[in-house]
Amino acid sequence: MTTIASTSDSSAPFIANDGQFEPRLRVVFAGTPEFAAISLESLINQQDALNIDIVAVYTQPDRKAGRGQKLSASAVKQVALNHNIAIEQPATFKKSSTEGMAARQTLRTYQPDVMIVAAYGLILPVGVLTTPVHGCLNIHASLLPRWRGAAPIHRALLAGDRETGITIMQMDKGLDTGDMIYKVSCPIEPQDTAASLHDKLAALGAEAITAVLTDMPNYQAQAIAQEDSQANYAEKLIKTEGEIDWTQPATVIERQIRGLTPWPGAYTFLNGQRVKVLASLPVNTSQHTHEPAGTIISVGRKAILVACGKAGTQQMADTLAFTNVQFAGGKPMTAEQVCHGNQLNDGDQFTAEAK
Template sequence: MRIVFAGTPDFARLALEALLQAGHSIPLVLTQPDRPAGRGLKLTPSPVKQAALAANIPVAQPLSLRLNGAYAPEAAQAQALLESVQPDLMVVAAYGLILPAWTLALPRYGCLNIHASLLPRWRGAAPIQRAIEAGDKQTGITIMQMDEGLDTGDMLLRTELAITPEHNASRLHDELAQQGASAIVQAIELLEQGKLKAQQQPEAGVTYAAKLNKAEAPLDFALAASVLERRIRAFDPVPGATMRLPGLKDPVKVWRATVLSEKVQAEPGKIIQVSEQGIDVATAQGVLRLLEVQKAGGKRQAVAAFVQGWQLPAQN
């Protein structure tokens, strides 16, 4: 198999490294252009580019693959490069660019996508976070034959993973990245053996995982404590869940919380108790106990340490 790999973040890097370890020939890697990162905003190559260069694989970083768009000359160069490689297959994982029809049709076996959900649930940009936020009990990896729709292609292989109360988005991402790397190697092995069978996605159960938005960060205590606790885990590390505490100018980030069983007659958002065990906040249903928070410009702290430098002002 001559495989072109298209991906950008760490989730994709693991898959690229797994394919190389499995002995596949990867003559070209596509990834997003270098982006500013860190305090100095220095241009930094993507994790996939770093892995490709370490393996001496040529890298292309077009701004677009659309032949009729604003970056048509770059797309045409990418097309010529892909045609010269003559790939049997393209593997795509969190690439970040839309693949037009000419790209999907170019490889002999088309393009396979590593998608971090059990399709058709959570098509779209943020399947890991939305699964936690919704309270799903399981998720997984779907290896999909790509078409021109948004994650609508035929399913080729699925692997499942239980979501536990200990999962935040960061931890679940890392586990799914490992699972995705193993799944794509398995799928290609089955493809080579002629045993990879396509299954059309059912129409029932389709949901869309909308892109994360900073506007979602503030916690809305008019919601139930259980919903807020899931959001805190789902938005860790990005965009983070925030709230305002009395006496502090800037919102604090809330990184960990738990739901208490106590029922209280208090206005949602009212802090009902502060102790080393946590900061208890009334919600529309139940009490949310904050366990780990972070001041603006500070570090994450357990509440036991945080309350040593913060005291709840008198409330009406």
Template sequence: MRIVYAGTPEFAVPALQALLASAHEVVAVYCQPDRPAGRGRKLTFGAVKQVAVEAGIPVEQPLSLKAVEEQDKLRAYAPDVLIVAAYGLILPQVVLDIPRYGCLNIHGSLLPRWRGAAPIHRAIQTGDTETGVTIMQMAAGLDTGDMLYKVVCPITATDGGQSIHDKLAALGASALLHTLDVLEAGKLQPEVQDDTLANYAHKLTKAEAQIDWTQSAAVIDRTIRAFDAYPVAFTLYEGQPLRLFASSLPSPLAGEGLGMGGNSSPPGTVIAESKSGIDIATGDGVVRILSLQLPGGKRLTAEQFLNGRSLLGVQL
């Protein structure tokens, strides 16, 4: 089939690479406009654009697809399908109607559980034990279209936003190829979403990344892991942000992770430190910090961080 692919960041790369290696023909790639990046604020190619340029595929980067001339340009590519993965622009109904088979979206959750901007992070933060990828027929609403194919991915106690992102990006590529095969064979069986089961995954903000130590250890642990790539959880230490990248819950079997009844230290107090991590009292239980970073410094393991310094007794 003739395919136009629309995506911008790393999440959308594996699926594009899979399409380029398949029997399908990618006739154009749509990305958001180049953005300034780095300390020099130079205009930088997004991850998807880089792959497309290297493959010699035409790249389109409109500011919007609402203009008639942009819609005509897309129509001229005569796509059988428009594949969308973390593209970042709203597609008007007229655009959804252009491809022969409409537009398919690679969505990073098991719909209808999480719709919206940050489904991976909200699934971890909320304590879901599984997530996955849904290939969806795009409709005018926000992630409301019919579901075409799902793949499940467990969320373990060691998973963070980055690890689940990478797993779902790979699963999305294989799920997409499977869906296209079934589409070509005329055997798709769309499933309507149950709107009563839907939750909105709000866009991430840096403000919500500040840890509230009066929350439970379980909530804090999930927040740190969910935000490990962006916006990165932090707490204040000597008036400066101390970034927290990885955490765990100490084992109750070892006499750790007790509720406040078993630990009288105020929330935010560092109550123990070792090569295994830095243990901090919370509103309910103890959370262990495994990786962290001081302002202007490098990301360090707890063992590296404690080499030559101590936080014992400090209240964050």
């Protein structure tokens, strides 16, 4: 656990508001990746306007990263360091452990009015959820109850959803099951990847939590329960989900490429060597082939056309045109670079796994 002294001005707990003096809301923020850091930065910059003090930031312990496996601070921790805000990094809040009980006690010492949670990565027990006066509010990257769970952005793309959004939720002991306080939608564009959609939703999440904090009691009073029968779950991604099955329809593979960019990335094999497929064109539903799935039909300067599986009852197979690839040990390449370098040829066969 690391603690850095906060520079919040606790000596001035009241500000004028519509002619009345109201105490500043004591906020604890909990999050880990860049998605959460965007909201934290936004809230820090608006503390006076929102009549809040961010008294502490909770984030996951530093992790080893990169080839050198050096300890790396989370994006949220880096923001807190930049603003000299107190940082806590407990590994657990479980009552069954000494560390967990100590973490609960530390949280109580901050006397939080509300805890804002965004992609924190630790389970918060009921004893933690009830510590802040107004409970814990979660910034979730989907329109709940659709896509509860760890990977809502990726799952929305993989499923072919046309919209997603942000839900501000009053956290309870379930997995993203709490009452919905505020929802705002975001269209999913045909060219969106997990990376681009992440950035859109991170910005939208910052706007949404700001809106809620401008009148939190009113929003909480109008909270709406989720309809559990409409819920589905966004399971955590695993690396093997990136492996392309060319017998699938082109629309499924195209969503896989976009939905898994940048991680774990879509990939296939050629002569036992892994090839990453980095980007593709929208599926041309009028272009079909009799070639077996995984066959390279043509290597062009603008795109590489590959046979996929059949969709529905159609007699001919779909095709997919991808524009950027990366061979094992190499740098990303455009179709034109591949065409000039002769790394791929018409008739080559991609496989779903190394042979």
